[in-house]
Amino acid sequence: MNYDYIIVGAGVIGCSTANYLKKKNPNLNILIIEKNQRAGFGNTAKSAALYRNLFSSKISRKLSTSSINFYYKISDKIKLHKSGYLWLFSEKQWETNKNIINKLDKENLEIEIFQEEDIGKYLNINFLSSKNFQNIRNGIFCKKCGSLSALALAEYYANSFIESGGNIIFNKEIKSIKLTGEKELFAPWKDIKIRYLIDNNNDKYYSNNYVFATGAWTQNILSSIGIASNIYPKKRQLFGLRIKDSLNIFNKKFLNYPAIILPAGGVYIKPVLNDNTIIVGCADDLGQPYNFSDFNANPHYFDKAIKPVLKHYFPLLKDYILYLKWAGYYAYHWPDKNPVIENVSNITWVSGTSGSGIMKADAIGRITAAKLLDEEYAYLADKSRFKVSNLSLYNRKVDLEKLII
Ligand SMILES: Cc1cc2nc3c(=O)[nH]c(=O)nc-3n(C[C@H](O)[C@H](O)[C@H](O)COP(=O)(O)OP(=O)(O)OC[C@H]3O[C@@H](n4cnc5c(N)ncnc54)[C@H](O)[C@@H]3O)c2cc1C
Structure with missing residues (x-):
């Protein structure tokens, strides 16, 4: 044939x-x-099957915004959940990214800049810095973001x-x-x-x-x-935590439970609250090789690279079981x-x-x-x-x- x-x-x-x-x-x-x-x-x-329209490059915004438009049309077939994204920035990160953020068309992208008090309405989070972690200064709340079934x-x-x-x-x-x-x-x-x-x-x-x-x-x-x-492969790992009380992180009034990006090492959280679970990932840079090693997630990676970040920003998040872990590879174009x-x-x-x-x-x-x-x-x-x-x-x-x- x-x-x-x-x-x-x-x-x-x-x-x-x-x-x-x-x-x-x-x-x-x-x-x-x-x-x-x-x-x-x-x-x-x-x-992690999260989607967002918040990117610094015009090209990424175009590719994602038009795709999201299509996903809205087939939302029931792909379990689309409009949870929103809350991207948190430290003072230093905000200063670095301020110019990019100010240029974004906020109305069109459906994003809102959050100050400390707005973030506090949604999350029980520690705003202060410590020896290893920076303070939280601002956030961007993106409405046109969420998750779906990949x-x-x-x-x-x-x-x-x-x-x-x-x-x-x-x-x-x-x-x-x-x-x-x-x-x-x-x-x-x-x-x-x-x-x-x-x-x-x-x-x-x-x-x-x-x-x-x-x-x-x-x-x-x-x-x-x-x-x-x-185009090079880079390992990325995700961990599922079963949490006893989701409200330790999220404030009661906030119903949609957005994905959260923390201002340290690209650690992010995807809530799956009907399952009392949060999925946590990390976008590290130096250290992970640009080649295939293995497809197993390493629980020590959670302990060393992710847990300290969660502990700092969510001091109330103590009662959880690490019950899921997996790894895959990004295809990075350098x-x-x-x-x-x-x-x-x-x-x-x-x-x-x-x-x-x-x-x-x-x-x-x-x-x-x-x-x-x-x-x-x-x-x-x-x-x-x-x-x-x-x-x-x-x-x-x-x-x-x-x-x-
Ligand atoms: C941990 C992790 C979290 C991520 N989170 C997100 C996220 O939240 N949002 C998002 O948008 N993206 C996310 N991504 C990225 C996303 O998964 C990829 O961008 C996307 O899946 C790429 O699709 P693809 O079809 O190019 O690759 P793949 O899904 O890998 O498809 C390539 C296919 O080619 C097949 N194949 C390869 N070689 C051969 C061969 N020789 N013969 C036959 N078949 C072959 C493979 O089996 C595979 O099925 C994440 C990725 C990882 C690893």
Whole structure:
């Protein structure tokens, strides 16, 4: 069988891309190949599945805002919960970010600047500094933020793709890529392209075009054929705490229980209060290598890197059991931490979502589909126009994202 397009990877990005490509041209014969047993079982399912429209870069705001618009339309299918986000800043962080924050269009983004007294209405939190931790000075409350089910989102796109006549095969891992021109040792005067892919059973897959939506594995797979994607995996860990009394953190009057970003080491909290649980994560920087080590979360990491932060800012949070832990990998695009959609010969790759792929997946899928059909512009869910080449490597036009967690 010779396909028009083969997409490797059924994460949220591969599924969104396949869905929009098939919608644009229903006659295309498209196959997704996935090494796991279900769509989204790679890093998509490992995510905290929070969404936000608060970013420093215009490009991130565009990708997330238009995606969130679409997620609102399918909210019941993806368990969307409009909890809001409360991003807390120390005095020093506020001074550093003040200029960026002041320039944001607060009405449009639906954000509010909180002073200490506003934060105190919502949270039982320690505002003071200590030897290791800075004080809390301000916060940004973002209404257009919350959480959803990342797995349900990936499955929504996968099902919609299958309903339109697309094919997915699971439990097949692409182990190698066969290029043309091998006999001439890939002589540069040859027009080299992918001839076929080989999976773990030695089965071969032929297509006119190949798309790698392989998330954190992108560099591993593409470097083998001479492509430098600049996309690197970095381990991220999440921990679930069962808490006895949620009101030790949240004030009674506040019903939506927002996600909270603390002003130390990128520690964040996602409340899942119907389960008396908070999920806690941390966005550390130096120290974690840019490569795969293992997929296990380390309880010592919770004790050493996260617990002291919780203890300082939430002194009342004492009674909890650490009962869940897992780890996954961000696909960081270095250095601007924005997604990449690039093409060489009959090979396209889409990744580099840098920890915000769930909240941008709808836009990224639409833009990749436009790129695959050689269109100059993609039309996003909010009807805005996006120049496809802005996310390429050769003609890249993105502003550096500074509000990363
Ligand atoms: C701990 C953690 C927390 C996060 N929190 C958030 C958050 O709150 N909000 C947010 O927006 N984002 C978050 N993210 C980031 C988000 O998970 C990613 O941006 C998103 O899942 C990327 O989707 P993807 O489809 O590119 O990658 P993936 O979901 O990893 O999909 C890639 C797929 O390719 C498959 N694959 C790879 N190689 C092969 C091969 N050789 N053969 C066949 N199949 C292959 C994999 O099995 C996988 O299913 C978080 C990530 C982590 C790890």
